[in-house]
Amino acid sequence: MKIAVCVKQVPDATVHKKIDPATKRLDRFGEAALNPTDLNAVEEALRIKEAAGGEVVLVSLGPEKAVESLRKALAMGADRAVLVADEGAAGSDLLGTSRALAGALERVEADLVLFGQASSDGDGAVLWAAVADRLRRPLISQAASLEVGDGTITGKRQTEHGYDVISAPLPAVVAVSDAINEPRYPSLKGIMGAKTKPQETISLGDVGVDAGAAGEAGAKTTVLELGPPPSRGDSVKIEDDGSAAQKILDYVVERRLL
Amino acid sequence: MKFLVFLEHHGDALEKGGLGALGKAAALGEAVGVVLGEGASALAPGAGAFGASKVFASEDPALAPPLPQPRVDALAALVVQESPDAVLFGASVLSADVAAGLAARLEAGLNWDLTDLEVRDGELVGKRPALGDTVMVDVGWTDAPRLALVRSGALDPVESGGGAEVESFEFETSDFSTLATLVEQTQEESTGPSIEDADVIVAGGRGLGAPDKFTLLEELANALGGAVAATRAVVDAGWYPYATQVGQTGKTVSPKLYIAAGISGAIQHKVGMQGSGTIVAINKDPNAPIFDFCDLGVVGDLHEIVPKLTELVRAQRGS
Numbered sequence: 001m002k003i004a005v006c007v008k009q010v011p012d013a014t015v016h017k018k019i020d021p022a023t024k025r026l027d028r029f030g031e032a033a034l035n036p037t038d039l040n041a042v043e044e045a046l047r048i049k050e051a052a053g054g055e056v057v058l059v060s061l062g063p064e065k066a067v068e069s070l071r072k073a074l075a076m077g078a079d080r081a082v083l084v085a086d087e088g089a090a091g092s093d094l095l096g097t098s099r100a101l102a103g104a105l106e107r108v109e110a111d112l113v114l115f116g117q118a119s120s121d122g123d124g125a126v127l128w129a130a131v132a133d134r135l136r137r138p139l140i141s142q143a144a145s146l147e148v149g150d151g152t153i154t155g156k157r158q159t160e161h162g163y164d165v166i167s168a169p170l171p172a173v174v175a176v177s178d179a180i181n182e183p184r185y186p187s188l189k190g191i192m193g194a195k196t197k198p199q200e201t202i203s204l205g206d207v208g209v210d211a212g213a214a215g216e217a218g219a220k221t222t223v224l225e226l227g228p229p230p231s232r233g234d235s236v237k238i239e240d241d242g243s244a245a246q247k248i249l250d251y252v253v254e255r256r257l258l
Numbered sequence: 259m260k261f262l263v264f265l266e267h268h269g270d271a272l273e274k275g276g277l278g279a280l281g282k283a284a285a286l287g288e289a290v291g292v293v294l295g296e297g298a299s300a301l302a303p304g305a306g307a308f309g310a311s312k313v314f315a316s317e318d319p320a321l322a323p324p325l326p327q328p329r330v331d332a333l334a335a336l337v338v339q340e341s342p343d344a345v346l347f348g349a350s351v352l353s354a355d356v357a358a359g360l361a362a363r364l365e366a367g368l369n370w371d372l373t374d375l376e377v378r379d380g381e382l383v384g385k386r387p388a389l390g391d392t393v394m395v396d397v398g399w400t401d402a403p404r405l406a407l408v409r410s411g412a413l414d415p416v417e418s419g420g421g422a423e424v425e426s427f428e429f430e431t432s433d434f435s436t437l438a439t440l441v442e443q444t445q446e447e448s449t450g451p452s453i454e455d456a457d458v459i460v461a462g463g464r465g466l467g468a469p470d471k472f473t474l475l476e477e478l479a480n481a482l483g484g485a486v487a488a489t490r491a492v493v494d495a496g497w498y499p500y501a502t503q504v505g506q507t508g509k510t511v512s513p514k515l516y517i518a519a520g521i522s523g524a525i526q527h528k529v530g531m532q533g534s535g536t537i538v539a540i541n542k543d544p545n546a547p548i549f550d551f552c553d554l555g556v557v558g559d560l561h562e563i564v565p566k567l568t569e570l571v572r573a574q575r576g577s
């Protein structure tokens with residue numbers, strides 16, 4: 001079974017994320033990492049491969065330096081990576097991103113395409129549905145558990161009313177939730193081996209996307225203005241030095257919450 | 259400006275998210291609703307009371323299970339027929355997938371997580387808190403149809419009275435859109451005290467480390483006379499019951515005191531508890547997003563702090 005996993009490079013969790021007021025795009029200059037919840041998708045792909053055999057291919061759209069983040073997933077055990085890196089893709093919205101990824105996924109010809117729960121910068125938790133529509137494949141999203149059968153995949157997901165169990169024939173597109181598994185840590189051997197695994201960096205043209213159909217030119221959403229967040233009351237932050245419990249108690253007593 | 263508003267329903271009620279978006283659409287222009295699936299025709303007229311001038315309904319069998327792809331087929335046909343300026347959705351697990359699928363199908367721009375919409379100089383503008391709510395962004399669209407997902411709980415339904423004319427419409431399903439099927443659906447019944455009525459909530463997330471660690475929170479909640487709640491991550495993992503989940507797909511709570519232990523503070527959790535009077539967070543990661551919106555943030559290990567706090571509360575209350 002060939003499994004493609006869509007993974008994204010995002011600003012590292014320690015970076016204070018901000019939008020560049022000039023370009024009105026996310027500032028991507030600081031420390032970067034693989035989107036945390038995409039690790040769950042990589043882990044799930046590895047588990048399916050370990051049970052059924054096959055190949056795990058990472059697919060990503062991002063700047064060239066994103067290969068550094070892809071290496072982490074290669075170290076976990078993914079077999080190879082395909083990165084669509086193109087100046088013309090900068091400023092893509094959902095339309096351009098889904099078009100480029102769908103194009104790359106068509107080249108990979110996977111039986112199963114996995115997505116993570118949400119990107120920590122865009123936080124749309126929507127991309128898979130656009131990609132599934134472009135690929136004309138069935139979709140199961142936000143799966144908290146997955147089971148691969150003979151030519152089918154079944155996922156269980158939480159909704160506002162309980163749980164839905166959804167089944168689809170392969171090839172299919174599936175997004176997993178961050179509760180589905182505990183991502184493994186790369187072994188030393190995995191880290192060493194990651195450097196020599198095949199990594200392809202390709203352009204929008206290579207995936208059949210015209211200039212103008214992605215990036216800012218292809219975007220149909222715009223950022224008009226940036227403003228300060230809605231104001232909120234004062235907050236206090238303390239570090240526990242052994243007295244935090246007492247400080248919490250004092251705080252709630254002072255506010256007559258006890 | 260003409261709006262088409264997707265009105266999701268569950269059982270015999272229209273969901274609040276869609277009705278809230280409908281009210282906003284009616285305030286800004288002409289609001290047309292659409293209800294899809296079993297029971298749609300019976301529920302459609304009720305949308306008139308929340309601002310719809312007209313409601314489209316379809317009970318096509320492909321729409322019976324609550325799955326997104328046939329709904330994309332239906333809405334794509336309706337958008338072509340009606341040419342709305344904008345299509346609005348209240349955020350939900352189902353609606354988000356419908357909106358994004360529709361965006362790809364129609365090559366239409368989608369903005370998500372909007373907390374408000376306005377018309378400025380004749381153009382639709384969305385308000386979106388982004389990057390973990392650290393910046394407020396005004397977003398727009400280059401052309402119609404403009405698709406928008408409204409953050410859950412952001413817009414309340416407005417009851418205005420009035421009736422709506424109901425009309426059926428035709429569409430064709432795509433070959434791939436009925437391949438996914440619903441195998442089983444479980445309704446989760448809630449047992450025990452409801453977290454919605456509690457004055458004090460002690461909530462736990464994956465930082466607890468193991469399901470049995472919830473006893474730490476139960477002891478603290480007992481001492482405080484409160485209830486225990488959880489994040490989706492631990493509910494999905496089976497650590498704690500679904501009925502105790504707070505957030506976008508769970509419950510919305512507004513206790514006087516909300517103590518979050520081992521919770522990162524994802525937006526989807528925040529929308530369910532930001533109305534709490536006082537929020538105290540305990541997290542060992544100083545960069546956790548929850549520190550951006552709590553009142554008292556404690557960087558530390560919950561396994562040390564929570565039991566101590568329980569002892570102190572007991573002593574205080576005993577005295």
Ligand SMILES: Cc1cc2nc3c(=O)[nH]c(=O)nc-3n(C[C@H](O)[C@H](O)[C@H](O)COP(=O)(O)OP(=O)(O)OC[C@H]3O[C@@H](n4cnc5c(N)ncnc54)[C@H](O)[C@@H]3O)c2cc1C
Nearest residue numbers: 463464465489490505506507508520522524526542543560
């Ligand atoms: C469409 C959609 C709907 C969603 N709906 C909901 C919803 O309704 N409710 C909800 O909660 N989530 C929801 N989510 C999921 C949400 O995005 C987050 O994934 C989830 O809230 C994370 O749960 P968590 O905080 O328990 O886990 P994590 O994000 O893993 O956070 C655990 C935290 O514990 C801290 N920690 C670890 N050990 C300790 C320790 N010893 N002491 C103190 N702190 C420690 C860590 O630093 C970390 O910050 C939804 C997501 C999507 C995409």
Ligand SMILES: Nc1ncnc2c1ncn2[C@@H]1O[C@H](COP(=O)(O)O)[C@@H](O)[C@H]1O
Nearest residue numbers: 006007008061116118119124125126127
């Ligand atoms: N640029 C990208 N390249 C590859 N995969 C992506 C990209 N952006 C998002 N994804 C995938 O889509 C999921 C949802 O992203 P989003 O809709 O942006 O929250 C992520 O968890 C990733 O699996």
